[in-house]
Amino acid sequence: GPKVLQIPSHQIIDMGQMVTLNCDPVSNHLYFYWYKQILGQQMEFLVNFYNGKVMEKSKLFKDQFSVERPDGSYFTLKIQPTALEDSAVYFCASSPQGSSAETLYFGSGTRLTVL
Amino acid sequence: AQKVTQTQTSISVMEKTTVTMDCVYETQDSSYFLFWYKQTASGEIVFLIRQDSYKKENATVGHYSLNFQKPKSSIGLIITATQIEDSAVYFCAMREGSSNTNKVVFGTGTRLQVLP
Numbered sequence: 001g002p003k004v005l006q007i008p009s010h011q012i013i014d015m016g017q018m019v020t021l022n023c024d025p026v027s028n029h030l031y032f033y034w035y036k037q038i039l040g041q042q043m044e045f046l047v048n049f050y051n052g053k054v055m056e057k058s059k060l061f062k063d064q065f066s067v068e069r070p071d072g073s074y075f076t077l078k079i080q081p082t083a084l085e086d087s088a089v090y091f092c093a094s095s096p097q098g099s100s101a102e103t104l105y106f107g108s109g110t111r112l113t114v115l
Numbered sequence: 116a117q118k119v120t121q122t123q124t125s126i127s128v129m130e131k132t133t134v135t136m137d138c139v140y141e142t143q144d145s146s147y148f149l150f151w152y153k154q155t156a157s158g159e160i161v162f163l164i165r166q167d168s169y170k171k172e173n174a175t176v177g178h179y180s181l182n183f184q185k186p187k188s189s190i191g192l193i194i195t196a197t198q199i200e201d202s203a204v205y206f207c208a209m210r211e212g213s214s215n216t217n218k219v220v221f222g223t224g225t226r227l228q229v230l231p
Contacts, residue, residue, distance in 0.1 A: 031217055040154075043206060043221035056216035091160065098217045100148050100210050101167065106160040 002026040006092050006107035007074075014115050018080035021110045023092030025075055029105070031098035032075045034067065035091040036060060037109070043091065049075065050098055079112075087114045117142045119209050121222035128197055129230050135182065136192045136225045138207030146212030149190045151179070154204040154224070163205075166190055168212070197229045 005024040013019045025032055034046040047057040049067050057065075064083070069075040075094075079086055089111045093104040118141040128134045140149065149166045164176045166183050174181045182191040194201055207222040 033219070035221070040204065040224075042223040043160075043208075045218060045220060048216060048218060050217075056218045089158065095217070100146070100212045100214065100217065101165070103150060103162040103165065104152075104219060105162075106152075109158050 002029075002105050004092055004094055004105050004107035006090075006110050008110060009108065010111045010113070012113045012115065013082055015084055016081045018078065019082055019112060021077040021079075021090050021092075021112070022074040023076065023094075023107055025092070025094035026096075026105050029094035029096050031055075031095045031102075032067075032069065033093040033095075033104065034077050035093065037089045037091060038087075040089075046077075046090075082112075082114045084114050087112060117144075117147075117209055117211055117218075117220050119207050119220050119222040121207055121225050123225045124223075125226040125228070127228040127230060130199060131196055133193065133195045134197055134227060136194075136205050136207075136227065138190050138192070138222055140188050140190065140207070140209050142188075142209065142211055144211040144213050148210045148212065149181075149183070150208040150210070150219070151181070151190075151192045152206045152208060152221075154206065156203070160206075164192070194227075197227075199229050199231060202227055202229045 007022045032049045036044045048055045089109045092107040095102040147168045151163045154160045180193045204224045210219045
């Protein structure tokens with residue numbers, strides 16, 4: 001089936017540094033999402049993105065977070081500066097048109113460890 | 116605001132039996148879509164089954180089926196003839212039909228262990 005690729009699978013970084021998580025969504029998909037998961041528990045919605053714009057962001061999407069997809073390349077989540085509480089697994093997802101009935105296609109996640 | 120609640124943290128069942136996982140949701144929208152996803156031990160998240168709020172029939176896909184009780188805002192996942200490989204974390208999720216942002220909200224997940 002369609003694949004969402006996330007690079008890297010694991011990233012270790014010192015607190016205060018910047019990190020960029022990369023997501024290669026399914027080709028031709030137009031809606032993109034980031035979710036945060038801690039300790040294999042709840043998938044917390046961070047943000048979704050369409051046509052170059054943030055559609056909605058949650059309270060977890062702090063000012064230090066930003067997303068972009070320059071020129072149709074990777075959909076990225078940037079955290080600058082990182083904090084200890086940012087340690088989690090971040091999942092990228094995409095859907096074709098963003099219609100309400102569509103399912104999400106998930107990447108395999110990037111485990112971020114902030115030291 | 117939309118909300119999804121899964122109260123069962125963990126369930127263990129014997130292989131080849133039937134299991135039901137609970138999920139209740141909150142929404143002000145008259146149209147919405149409910150989803151179940153499975154997260155395997157490797158972390159992979161895959162879509163299992165969907166229920167559209169305007170459909171009265173319970174959705175069924177393979178050995179997955181849903182128990183949609185709209186008056187109770189409940190959407191249970193039923194797995195029949197469970198197999199060892201069904202062991203995973205199961206997430207209930209919802210997207211509101213009138214949402215102009217297409218946000219999808221997930222529950223906290225239920226860990227299913229299928230024992231031989």
